[in-house]
Amino acid sequence: MDAILTPLEPEPGSTLADIAWSRLKRDIISGDRKPGERLRIERLRELYGIGASPLREALQRLSADGLVIAEGNRGFTVAPLDPDEFRDLTRARIAVEREALRLAIAQGGNDWEGSVVSASYLMAKADRETSPGTDAWEQANTTFHRAMVSACGSQWLLRVRDGLQMLAERYRRVSVGSARSTRDLGAEHRAISDAVLARDAETACALTTEHYSKTEEELRSVAQP
Amino acid sequence: MDAILTPLEPEPGSTLADIAWSRLKRDIISGDRKPGERLRIERLRELYGIGASPLREALQRLSADGLVIAEGNRGFTVAPLDPDEFRDLTRARIAVEREALRLAIAQGGNDWEGSVVSASYLMAKADRETSPGTDAWEQANTTFHRAMVSACGSQWLLRVRDGLQMLAERYRRVSVGSARSTRDLGAEHRAISDAVLARDAETACALTTEHYSKTEEELRSVAQP
DNA sequence: AAGGGAGAGATTGTCGATAAAATGAAGTAC
DNA sequence: GTACTTCATTTTATCGACAATCTCTCCCTT
Numbered sequence: 001m002d003a004i005l006t007p008l009e010p011e012p013g014s015t016l017a018d019i020a021w022s023r024l025k026r027d028i029i030s031g032d033r034k035p036g037e038r039l040r041i042e043r044l045r046e047l048y049g050i051g052a053s054p055l056r057e058a059l060q061r062l063s064a065d066g067l068v069i070a071e072g073n074r075g076f077t078v079a080p081l082d083p084d085e086f087r088d089l090t091r092a093r094i095a096v097e098r099e100a101l102r103l104a105i106a107q108g109g110n111d112w113e114g115s116v117v118s119a120s121y122l123m124a125k126a127d128r129e130t131s132p133g134t135d136a137w138e139q140a141n142t143t144f145h146r147a148m149v150s151a152c153g154s155q156w157l158l159r160v161r162d163g164l165q166m167l168a169e170r171y172r173r174v175s176v177g178s179a180r181s182t183r184d185l186g187a188e189h190r191a192i193s194d195a196v197l198a199r200d201a202e203t204a205c206a207l208t209t210e211h212y213s214k215t216e217e218e219l220r221s222v223a224q225p
Numbered sequence: 226m227d228a229i230l231t232p233l234e235p236e237p238g239s240t241l242a243d244i245a246w247s248r249l250k251r252d253i254i255s256g257d258r259k260p261g262e263r264l265r266i267e268r269l270r271e272l273y274g275i276g277a278s279p280l281r282e283a284l285q286r287l288s289a290d291g292l293v294i295a296e297g298n299r300g301f302t303v304a305p306l307d308p309d310e311f312r313d314l315t316r317a318r319i320a321v322e323r324e325a326l327r328l329a330i331a332q333g334g335n336d337w338e339g340s341v342v343s344a345s346y347l348m349a350k351a352d353r354e355t356s357p358g359t360d361a362w363e364q365a366n367t368t369f370h371r372a373m374v375s376a377c378g379s380q381w382l383l384r385v386r387d388g389l390q391m392l393a394e395r396y397r398r399v400s401v402g403s404a405r406s407t408r409d410l411g412a413e414h415r416a417i418s419d420a421v422l423a424r425d426a427e428t429a430c431a432l433t434t435e436h437y438s439k440t441e442e443e444l445r446s447v448a449q450p
Numbered sequence: 451a452a453g454g455g456a457g458a459g460a461t462t463g464t465c466g467a468t469a470a471a472a473t474g475a476a477g478t479a480c
Numbered sequence: 481g482t483a484c485t486t487c488a489t490t491t492t493a494t495c496g497a498c499a500a501t502c503t504c505t506c507c508c509t510t
Contacts, residue, residue: 014297015297015298015492015493015494016493016494017285017493017494018297040460040461041460041461042460050494051494051495051496052494052495052496053278053281053493053494053495054493054494054495056278056282056462057281057282057285058285060242060282060283060285060286061285061286061288061289063286064285064286064289064290065289066381066384072239072240072243072461072462072502073240073460073461073462073501073502073503074460074461074502074503075460075461075462085380085381088378088379088380088381088382089379089381091328091378091379091381091382092379092381092382092385093381095321095324095325095328095379095382096320096321096324096382096385098324099320099321099323099324100320103316103320153313153316154313154314154316154317154320155310155313156310156313156314156316156317156318156389156392157313157316157317157320157321159291160317160321160385160388160389163385164381164385167381240461240462240463241462241463242462242463265491265492266491266492267491275463276463276464276465277463277464277465278462278463278464279462279463281493297471297492297493298470298471298472298491298492298493299471299472299491299492300491300492300493
């Protein structure tokens with residue numbers, strides 16, 4: 001009896017600041033808000049129909065997340081994209097992910113194995129039917145890589161990993177399209193999940209490292225023609 | 226000519242939201258704001274003499290940092306301390322720090338070696354003259370461990386590391402005092418910096434892992450008598 | 451051409467009003 | 481006595497107007 005008149009997400013415990021955060025995040029990651037773009041409060045108010053106070057709170061959170069740059073008395077901008085920063089980000093991501101992967105492979109139980117199989121199946125489907133840059137593919141990719149490490153046993157390691165993955169996703173989504181890839185991503189994903197299910201930590205780490213590095217090199221070559 | 230009448234930090238580009246963030250952070254880490262304590266805006270306004278809007282923005286940032294819990298329509302609280310979470314945190318911290326340490330040892334140049342020597346000297350002094358929990362010791366400790374990994378070559382890895390270190394510091398500062406330690410922290414620190422300067426990555430990683438793990442176990446034994 | 455404002459425009463912060471939600475205390479039915 | 485309502489109180493979240501502060505540009509003086 002309450003499903004008809006719901007002008008905004010009626011999720012329990014949600015505030016306008018939360019909604020603004022989640023929408024801005026989505027739009028920045030998808031490239032809808034361009035890197036370097038100034039985020040003027042007045043404009044955002046019109047765009048999102050949300051008042052200044054919740055918007056400012058959301059922008060502060062996003063600046064802690066690394067998606068937005070806040071400069072005192074000079075407002076907010078979408079964090080710029082920089083090939084060197086993506087290299088840096090990739091290095092950090094590989095470092096964190098390798099450790100998480102080793103821990104997950106060492107400690108994961110049956111539930112984890114099940115989620116790995118499930119995510120691999122959906123990833124294979126997405127690799128066949130869609131391509132990088134689409135919402136569907138990106139979501140499958142996010143879920144796939146997260147499933148591999150989800151049993152690492154540390155919520156904090158996962159939280160850190162998720163943050164880095166989010167930043168990397170923005171780089172990929174914005175840069176993709178101009179990249180004519182010769183890679184077989186389906187094969188790479190399959191190899192990773194095979195190694196994970198075989199509990200071969202060293203191979204899984206090596207493959208994942210290569211997987212992320214290749215993406216980084218690919219985007220680098222696009223940025224510097 | 227502007228150093229006399231400065232009621233608030235006159236640092237360029239600083240806003241009240243920044244000041245509120247930094248003060249709240251300091252007070253939470255030092256244990257001045259107790260774990261689990263409710264952070265009512267009205268009360269904080271009186272305490273810090275800052276309006277509601279900048280305070281809310283600061284609290285949102287702190288919630289992204291992990292020091293504050295924000296629950297929609299139920300306000301903000303200082304993140305609680307939980308021995309299990311500290312174990313989790315320590316695991317994540319060790320994972321990140323090991324990778325950063327390996328990278329720094331592999332890539333560090335002369336400047337880095339110099340900063341390691343300098344930080345070790347000051348750490349040794351602090352280990353002799355102060356004890357864990359004091360501002361002086363904690364600052365030396367923070368600088369010491371950061372110096373070891375500062376040449377890792379990834380700003381993002383450092384940023385993540387700093388965030389975890391900050392959270393861990395709060396656990397240590399709040400829990401210390403009740404702990405009657407039998408450790409020789411000076412010796413542990415010396416061993417670490419020796420291994421680092423000898424470019425012995427494996428030993429340095431092993432010693433750092435043990436160093437952090439011992440702290441975690443010590444605090445665990447305090448929490449469950 | 452360098453330096454120093456003046457002033458326009460943005461950003462940040464304050465305050466009070468109001469809406470929305472959670473809390474807690476009675477009260478009521480069973 | 482327990483569980484469920486109701487209702488007043490308190491807390492939180494949001495808005496909108498205004499004030500204060502800062503930034504940046506442009507123009508003027510020297």
